[in-house]
Amino acid sequence: MDYVITYKCLAHGTAVLNNLKNHERLKKIISDLDSLIKTVDELYLREIRAAFESLSDAYITKNMETKGIRLHFAEKNLLKNSNLDKNLIIGGYPSTHLMALAHYGLSIICHLRNDDNIALKHILQTYRYSPKLARTELFPEFYDATGLHNEVMYKVSLWHTAELDRLNNESFKGEELIRKGGAFGLAAAAIAITSLFGAPHLGAAVASKKCMDIYKDSDPSTLREKAIRDLEGRIEEKEDELCSAVANELLTELGLD
Numbered sequence: 001m002d003y004v005i006t007y008k009c010l011a012h013g014t015a016v017l018n019n020l021k022n023h024e025r026l027k028k029i030i031s032d033l034d035s036l037i038k039t040v041d042e043l044y045l046r047e048i049r050a051a052f053e054s055l056s057d058a059y060i061t062k063n064m065e066t067k068g069i070r071l072h073f074a075e076k077n078l079l080k081n082s083n084l085d086k087n088l089i090i091g092g093y094p095s096t097h098l099m100a101l102a103h104y105g106l107s108i109i110c111h112l113r114n115d116d117n118i119a120l121k122h123i124l125q126t127y128r129y130s131p132k133l134a135r136t137e138l139f140p141e142f143y144d145a146t147g148l149h150n151e152v153m154y155k156v157s158l159w160h161t162a163e164l165d166r167l168n169n170e171s172f173k174g175e176e177l178i179r180k181g182g183a184f185g186l187a188a189a190a191i192a193i194t195s196l197f198g199a200p201h202l203g204a205a206v207a208s209k210k211c212m213d214i215y216k217d218s219d220p221s222t223l224r225e226k227a228i229r230d231l232e233g234r235i236e237e238k239e240d241e242l243c244s245a246v247a248n249e250l251l252t253e254l255g256l257d
Contacts, residue, residue, distance in 0.1 A: 008146040009120060009250055016142045017111035017119055025138065026056045026108070029101060040091040044081055048098060048105075051077035055105050058112065067112070075109050078102040082125075100130035104138045121256035124247045131243035132236075148246060155242045156235060167227050 033049040051074040058070035082102040088095035107122035123142060126134040135143040143149045251257040 009124070009142075009148075009254070016123065016139055016145070017107060017116070019141060022108060023056065023059050026052055026059060026105075029104075030056065036091045036093075042090050044084070044090050044095075044098060047077045048081050048101060051075075051081075051102075052105055055108060059108070071109050071112060074105060078105045078109070082106065094130075096129040097133060100126040100133050100138065103129065104134075117256070120254070121251065124251050124254075124256065127247035128244050128251070131240040131247070135243060148243070152239055152243045152246055155246075156239050159238055159242075160231070160235065163231050164228065167224055167231065170224065170227075 030049060030052050033045055033052065037045050037049060054070045054077075055074040058067045058074065061067050061070065079102070082099055084090075084095040084099055086095055090098060103122040103125035107119045107126070110116065110119035110122060123139055126138050127143075127148075135149070248257075
């Protein structure tokens with residue numbers, strides 16, 4: 001990993017957490033969780049929602065005793081939900097979405113306690129578990145200021161170039177044969193249906209049209225164009241994948257994993 005990025009992560013972690021937008025983000029998270037709980041009343045959601053409500057209070061209160069109590073309550077509930085089963089779907093979201101929210105809250109708690117090294121760990125954990133949420137909503141400033149965006153998109157560019165070269169050099173003969181074989185199978189089905197009923201039949205017409213469509217789209221140039229369109233549609237998914245991988249690298253390099 002570029003040492004400049006590592007240095008900038010250390011330098012910008014505190015600056016990002018000092019951002020006044022964080023309290024607005026806390027309120028938005030609470031509002032989003034309220035809407036979600038109305039449709040799916042899950043214990044996980046209620047615990048995280050209660051934690052963010054407490055954290056929001058701690059963020060603005062001047063009373064140090066109250067702040068400490070609120071932070072302790074929020075921390076307990078967020079820690080409980082920061083390492084969920086990754087296969088869970090909660091309220092239509094993967095558990096990693098809620099884990100990223102938990103780490104976002106924990107980063108603010110650590111910052112309010114002046115423990116910015118551990119706060120940085122939680123910032124990077126948001127990118128590990130839900131990179132799109134982290135880079136678009138939770139910590140977009142961090143993604144740009146540290147150079148993470150440039151590092152990730154450079155890796156995306158290398159991947160995209162390699163994949164494009166592979167597709168341009170691919171003959172697609174194997175896929176062409178498979179698809180045309182399927183088309184001939186449908187043609188045979190259309191003939192069989194016509195023979196069975198002794199007259200044109202809707203099922204035969206559908207099979208015949210499908211056969212022609214598959215055959216027409218089975219030439220190598222058409223298959224290559226489709227593969228390239230599919231490749232373009234995977235760029236954001238690849239950005240997420242590489243963003244998570246880079247966050248993992250940084251956590252290891254900084255000794256925070």
